[in-house]
Amino acid sequence: MSSEEHLKQTDTEARFEFKKEQKSAFQAEKGLNEETIRVISEDKDEPEWMLQRRLRALKHFQNMPMPTGWPEAPDLSEVDVDAIVPYIRPDVDVRGGVDDWRDLPDEIKDTFDKLGIPEAEKNALSGVGAQYESEIVYQNMQEQWQEKGVVFCDMDKAVQEHEEIVKEYFMTKCVPPSDNKFAALHGAIWSGGSFVYVPEDVTVNMPIQAYFRMNSEGMGQFEHTLIIAEKGSEVHYIEGCSAPKYSAFNLHSGGVEVFVKEDAHVQYSTVQNWSKNTYNLNTKRAIVEKNGRMEWISGSMGSKATMLYPASILKGRGASDNHITIAFAGKGQNIDTGAKVYHNAPETKSTIESKSISKDGGRTNYRGLVHIADGAYNSSTAVECDALMFDNESTSDTMPYMEINESRVDVAHEATVGKIGDEDIFYLQSRGLDDDDAKQMIVSGFIEPITEELPIEYAVELNRLVELEMEGSLG
Amino acid sequence: MSVQIPPTLSAETVREISEDRNEPEWLLEARLDAFEALDDVALPDVIQTPGRRWTNLEALDFENLVDPLNQSDETERVSAEGATVLSFVDALDEHEDLIKEYFGSVVPADTNYLTALSAALFTTGTFIYVPEGVDAEDVKIRAEMNSQTLFSHTLVVTEESSSATILESIESGDDVDGDRYFSNIVEVVAGENSYVQFGSLQNLNEDTYHYTLKRGDTDTYSTINWIEGNIGSRLTRSDVETTLNGDGSETKIVGAFFGHDDQHLDVNARVWHQAEHTTADLVTRGVLDDEARSVYEGVQDVGVDAWNTSSYQRENTLMLSDESEADASPKLIIHNHDTEASHSATVGQVDAEEMFYMTSRAIDPQTARNMLVEGFFVPVLEEIEVDEFRNDLEELVQARLN
Structure with missing residues (x-):
């Protein structure tokens, strides 16, 4: 084959x-x-x-x-x-x-x-x-x-x-x-x-x-x-x-x-x-x-x-971490996931990017912890969480925790939650896509930061799984 | 888990407080119910992460902190034309029905151990009533705490299409030996299409443990804006909360804190969107010096019926010292997809480039840093509608910097 x-x-x-x-x-x-x-x-x-x-x-x-x-x-x-x-x-x-x-x-x-x-x-x-x-x-x-x-x-x-x-x-x-x-x-x-x-x-x-x-x-x-x-x-x-x-x-x-x-x-x-x-x-x-x-x-x-909550303990000077997570919760699912990073040494760096999609009563939660220890100077962390919700039965939570014991640091956390954009769908429909295809395309774009990190076979696989979820045809 | 009731407290204490003030029977009953509730309710929730508890309320030694029968304060109240601004005791004579209707309606006594303690033992506080269509500007409450313990309960009721801008300031008066405890419960009931700004500036001395829960409830098209300034105290636990119950209602929760020495400031802003077309904006800015520690939790909870919600949250902490610690947890809990919500939080030092710019303009580094810290608070200061409040806060920030 x-x-x-x-x-x-x-x-x-x-x-x-x-x-x-x-x-x-x-x-x-x-x-x-x-x-x-x-x-x-x-x-x-x-x-x-x-x-x-x-x-x-x-x-x-x-x-x-x-x-x-x-x-x-x-x-x-x-x-x-x-x-x-x-x-x-x-x-x-x-x-x-x-x-x-x-x-x-x-x-x-x-x-x-x-x-x-x-x-x-x-x-x-x-x-x-x-x-x-x-x-x-x-x-x-x-x-x-x-x-x-x-x-x-x-x-x-x-x-x-x-x-x-x-x-x-x-x-x-x-x-x-x-x-x-x-x-x-x-x-x-x-x-x-x-x-x-x-x-x-x-x-x-x-x-x-x-x-x-x-x-x-x-x-x-x-x-x-x-x-x-x-x-x-x-x-x-x-x-x-x-x-x-x-x-x-x-x-x-x-x-x-x-x-x-x-x-x-x-x-x-x-x-x-x-x-x-x-x-x-x-x-x-x-x-x-x-x-x-x-x-x-x-x-x-x-x-x-x-x-x-995959964790990285940044123990040595200059160690770095990158988390990219995507969660897709459909009917009856509760996906509670996130990241933990302990900055225990100077000049350590972490970036966390989380994307979640909840649909048909599914529930996603980003739960994360960033801890910067005293003495971990010149460390930086950036956390970004974006959530997309499809309907009113679904739930999306974002619960980050930050513990900062060092002043010479750069700490930023951002999160957004929103529904799938009516305007985006309208635009795609006006280009001849039907509602489902438009939504699928928007979701594919939403998760692209993650799929592009994977070898092509897996990126395709992940996209297929998301499409199956969108159709509600899995499990 | 409930907390032991200090052996110095009994139902008799509660009766004595109520009788001293000639309170109506229903209020005594409410106090006794609150006292009973102490057995069943827990301390306010505190954030826990693996191996760490962000604020240790269990360490509060109520046996030594709570001396209910010797409470004393001196409070100056400035009213506005057409509005009622009275001490809680005096207000019972004139507005008993209103107080009976709304007392405990926004903050039930059994919310937690500290609210129950307050309902059972409070001796001071203010009742503010703004009738329909009245604009009450520059209402002022200046309170001085003169005893070891003080429990205050404030109730604000605004009728349809009225407005009120209120400043409350809290300081320590007479010196008292040992640790002190100040509890400040504020309830705001905002009627249809009314507007309330409630500003509170706390500058208690640094032997004082301070708990405050300020909560408001909005009716249709009404707005509640909070401004919460925390400068003083040994430990502060501050919860400022709005429940958006009315369609089209709004809230802003603006917070400022500046900790130094080994102060512990646990400040929280929470909003529950329960109706359609509601808007919330949570803005907190804090500065930490020396070994001060801050804890922040911001909650934006969007209920299942809260269609067309807009909800925003920003928290920024500036660390001036390496020994300080800043913990933050901004939370989004979204049950309705017709929502635009975001939050952001940052922690960092004074911006190096800004410092460089200032010093290159021949400003010495200390002055430059102070100017940048003052500038950092500007977004909060701009929200304040009572001029006196703005000036007070600016002065307190300057005093702390110098």
Whole structure:
């Protein structure tokens, strides 16, 4: 299939909606207790220290309160961790992912074919990891990167093969399980995800991608991503995710830790398209050293409720951050997302650009925090939030928080909210477009600052998803 | 979570205050209800971010701050022709019906712990009534706080097509040993097509903890403009709020603050758009010197029935010292898409280029900085309609700079 044909086929709901019969090699009982965790850890043949970390995280989870009491926060009362299946190991022969799609069972291969992953790999990517339920089933990277010492592997495998590095970085300095209740849950029960290591001065010039697919009803996916970009290196990591819709809720609680060393540059892009019964509660954080640069690009289209605030801790002098987020909430969706930046060193810089669209009773909220510590002189931050509302059933909130402890700074925040412009629509209609096309074109223009940051395949994908949302034909 | 009632307070205290002032039975009942409510209501909401609480109201030691039976103030009131401007006690004689109708109608006593405390214990305050068609210009209330504790309750009622410009100034009079607490509740009920500007300038001494909630309610086509100046106090928590209940009604909330030493100024501006064709403009400008800390929350809440809303918010903070801290959270909560809303906030130092320009004109850096700070407040000063108020605020800013 050519990529053009492939794109033509993308405008069907079926593309994400198909369900596969559940076939698993191992499935944990519903619910969460010490026994579940021991069983999972044993099934993965993990070293003792990882089991201990999981058990410590479980204690935190049990002792921590739900994130309630936040102003206008999504309702999480339906999220009952004891009702989900936390771990499903897909029925494949090779643990840690095969490197040839043909080696996968037909129904899994077919899943990723339909999602267009192998096609994208050929055209635009340096490497691909694909997770089905709780584990990575496919993992491959072009040889040239392997030769340069780049590591891109399944997180479970990294625990075995890169134990020392993982032991040092895994949920220790960046996202400790004590950070929040769902980070603790994640720490207890994580499975799958990616480990990326880029050696000093290596620039990976095409993106690497991981795709996460939940197939089963009532399951939870808890993949962990750990990216270490050594001094002077550069990498662009893309994650995509989707699931078919079920009546019971699914839970996704990923953990992402990124270490951007001196002069390194990491771009982390997410195209989130979970089904509209999924609660998407992630913790994503980067620690950025001297002159390092972190970019978070995310498009949140799916899920029933999302609470996600990617964070950058600008630790070294001259470190910088760039957040670009777009949220699209349709009927029944509550997308509560934003950004957190801690300026902990002088001459650090952050820019946050947030775009949100709410339609058919959907609810978007930008919730963000910028903290400038005492001594972080000559730092600057610019936050811009724009919201577009389609109708009177929808809601759009903007809630930025700024904590400024240093006077030699430049802090600016701006936000606007408005309806789609009648004049703009009228203009386009007078040029022969119908109402729907006019609206779609305006929305495409509205989100362009984000799509232009993505490789063309993903920009097109994001635009298609937005168009599907506009037609109300998704989920 | 409710706060413990100080052991020095009882229903008996409340009765004593009410009886001393020969209040009608309904007011005593209202006070006792407020006292009862203390058990159930919490302190005003304070913003929390991971690991930080922006203002620590829990630390207020009410047992030592609240001395309800020794409240004392000296308040001078200047009326305008055709309007009524009386102390709350005197007004009960002449306008009991109006007070009964509107007291607590905009700020119910059980709004929070501090409003309940005020309703139970207040001894001073002003009642302003402007009849239909009357323009009451330059109404002045100059209050001096002479005791350790003072609770004040002010009620403004404007009838159809009337207007009022009001200046309230609050200072400390007699010296009192130890920490002090001043509570200032203001309710404004703006009748159809009426106009109210309520300006308040607070310059309490720096042993005083200060809480104020000023809230107005607009009828059709009416306007409520607030000007809130905070210069003094040890800690201020100021909430200035308008509910736009009438179609075509408007509000402006203009704030100015200038903190120095280790003052903590928590200033908030909130507007609820509840009707059609309403407009709000929130403008706050603040300067921080030394170790002063400011906290700002601005809320623009557009309700589901608020068609054709315009709502704007700007907040600018100037930091003169490295030891100071400015926290800000401008919030938009939009439930109706037929809205044009925006907000912006900035924090920074005196502009380097402007400084350079001034010094290149042979102005010494200190004078240049002072001129730029005075200039920074101009957008606020321009809003003030009572000349005396404008002059007072300018003088206080100059005094702080020198």
